Amino acid sequence: MNDQTDVARNKEESRAAAQAALTPPVDVFEDATGITLLADLPGVPKDDLHLQVEAETLTIEGEVRLEVPEGMEATHAEVSLPRYRRVFTLSRELDTDKVSAEFRNGVLTLRIPKAEHAQPRRIDVEVA
């Protein structure tokens, strides 16, 4: 929002882990070459979406930023927290170096390919 926010970001991020967050709904499906994950994160601008892969943990975090007129009083709120967070455990056959992400209209699409060695292979049966 302003300069101060940027300076405070690191502190904010370390604190974020302890803050309450909404769980975004996701779709996850798998085909022969990898896993696709879609997550609904409405209200999160691209710059406030944080994706992290550490060891075998995938963390999706986002801060909701809405244009709110000055002096607005909320009368009904279904989205009651200004942030989303969801953590997934990945499995070893996934290639975390080749994760690709797209974020459009509040929907995150993640593609996590399987490592070369984990791709399906046809095994020839030899006849002795």
Added chain:
Amino acid sequence: MYRSLFANDMYAELDRLQREMSRAFEYSPSIRGAVRGGFPAMNVGGTPQSVEIYAFAPGIDPATIEVQIEKGVLTVAGERSSSLPAGESKASVHIAERFAGSFRRVVTLPDDADPEKVTARYRDGVLHISIQRRETSLPRRISIQ
């Protein structure tokens, strides 16, 4: 033969408690209800000059969202197609939580909302509808027929 003494009664009691709890936390029991967990999720707020409605509807082409105000009732309707692979493909679905299908949500507007002064914007998957309030403080002219 084993039969629990009051198992049925206990579950009925728990059920009743749960229903009462959710009713106690339900804010503003309007005639149209306030269905939580519906799509899109909605936040409503107001300033002295306007009524602000936020519909959290990610992944929708803004051109296909239908926003209508009729007799003081705001309707937001549209459709979101499923992103899951079709049945014949060789993919397996592990989690399917995202909403898919057509939706319609209705909000009763306050009496002073002016249906002529509405702006609707779609950004980052949130539809923000701002409705100006009528300036009731101004003297109104009444025409004589």
